[in-house]
Amino acid sequence: MAGEAEAHGEGAGLAFHPLDQFKVTPLFGDGPIEWYTITNVTLWMALAVLAIILVFAVGSKGRAVVPTRIQSVGEMAYGFVYKMVEDVAGHDGAKFFPLIMTLFVFILFANMLGLLPGSFTPTSHIAVTAVLGFGFFIFVTVLGFAKNGVHFLGLFWMSDAPLILRPIIAVIEVISYFVRPVSHSIRLAGNIMAGHAVMKVFAAFAPLVLISTIGVVVTPVSILAITAIYALEVLVAFIQAYVFTILACVYLKDALHPGH
Amino acid sequence: MEIAAAAALGKFIGAGLAAIGSGAAAIGVGNVAGNFLAGALRNPSAAGSQTATLFIGLAFAEALGIFSFLVALLLMFAV
Numbered sequence: 001m002a003g004e005a006e007a008h009g010e011g012a013g014l015a016f017h018p019l020d021q022f023k024v025t026p027l028f029g030d031g032p033i034e035w036y037t038i039t040n041v042t043l044w045m046a047l048a049v050l051a052i053i054l055v056f057a058v059g060s061k062g063r064a065v066v067p068t069r070i071q072s073v074g075e076m077a078y079g080f081v082y083k084m085v086e087d088v089a090g091h092d093g094a095k096f097f098p099l100i101m102t103l104f105v106f107i108l109f110a111n112m113l114g115l116l117p118g119s120f121t122p123t124s125h126i127a128v129t130a131v132l133g134f135g136f137f138i139f140v141t142v143l144g145f146a147k148n149g150v151h152f153l154g155l156f157w158m159s160d161a162p163l164i165l166r167p168i169i170a171v172i173e174v175i176s177y178f179v180r181p182v183s184h185s186i187r188l189a190g191n192i193m194a195g196h197a198v199m200k201v202f203a204a205f206a207p208l209v210l211i212s213t214i215g216v217v218v219t220p221v222s223i224l225a226i227t228a229i230y231a232l233e234v235l236v237a238f239i240q241a242y243v244f245t246i247l248a249c250v251y252l253k254d255a256l257h258p259g260h
Numbered sequence: 261m262e263i264a265a266a267a268a269l270g271k272f273i274g275a276g277l278a279a280i281g282s283g284a285a286a287i288g289v290g291n292v293a294g295n296f297l298a299g300a301l302r303n304p305s306a307a308g309s310q311t312a313t314l315f316i317g318l319a320f321a322e323a324l325g326i327f328s329f330l331v332a333l334l335l336m337f338a339v
Contacts, residue, residue, distance in 0.1 A: 190330055
């Protein structure tokens with residue numbers, strides 16, 4: 001069997017393991033992790049919330065007609081998400097704008113803060129994104145039944161399909177409905193985790209110049225690659241927050257108007 | 261071959277095979293983006309209103325690649 005040391009890269013020449021950055025460690029001391037333990041996940045989620053408050057509450061406090069820079073960032077984000085909710089979920093979906101906005105800014109700020117060197121990305125953990133994804137799924141399902149009653153099941157019963165196909169389509173629709181929260185949360189966590197792991201893999205090649213002559217070639221290439229991938233990751237951090245939010249809007253629309 | 265050694269070898273081979281799924285997802289994502297661009301160049305005035313659809317399509321195509329990445333990770337570290 002491959003030993004633990006080899007699985008963690010020491011045998012393969014890597015000084016650190018690319019996935020070590022996702023380790024959850026307690027912030028104070030190193031006792032066992034209970035549900036109430038303050039860990040690095042807690043810290044970086046709290047920092048994300050703090051940054052959101054700084055931009056949206058403190059930065060926009062002046063409510064100037066001609067906005068300051070931070071205020072116009074807040075206004076742009078507000079307008080962007082509001083338009084998205086109204087376009088996708090319809091006019092009566094705008095009632096749920098605060099929820100969608102909260103999801104968007106939390107994921108965006110957690111992703112962006114996670115890109116700081118040496119920081120930790122809460123959204124790279126399926127445990128964190130699953131709470132967001134499944135929480136939203138349960139909310140949307142309850143909302144659908146509360147608002148439409150039995151008619152919500154019309155989401156699964158395609159009335160414009162041939163009658164003979166409808167039960168088969170209904171089974172497929174039910175399965176795809178219940179896979180939604182899984183793919184919703186894994187998409188975000190997987191994207192962020194994959195991007196950060198790729199950066200760390202290239203970072204492991206960067207100090208090769210210290211131990212081998214081939215490093216003269218490998219080190220500049222890997223440093224350039226890290227720079228390029230970092231730029232890509234900034235884009236991905238935004239796009240994944242956008243994708244998570246717009247899918248939330250789509251699911252909200254299905255709950256509000258279940259007819260196809 | 262000894263069973264344990266075969267299992268240790270197999271999980272790395274399996275992880276490598278799961279990586280093929282990422283390539284397949286890349287084809288899918290490229291299809292979505294390429295077709296969007298082709299449509300957008302024919303009718304640029306309609307393109308702006310369809311970016312949300314583009315991103316939803318990209319997300320669905322990409323999710324399956326992420327699933328295969330997850331399978332690879334599970335094989336490497338959890339099995």
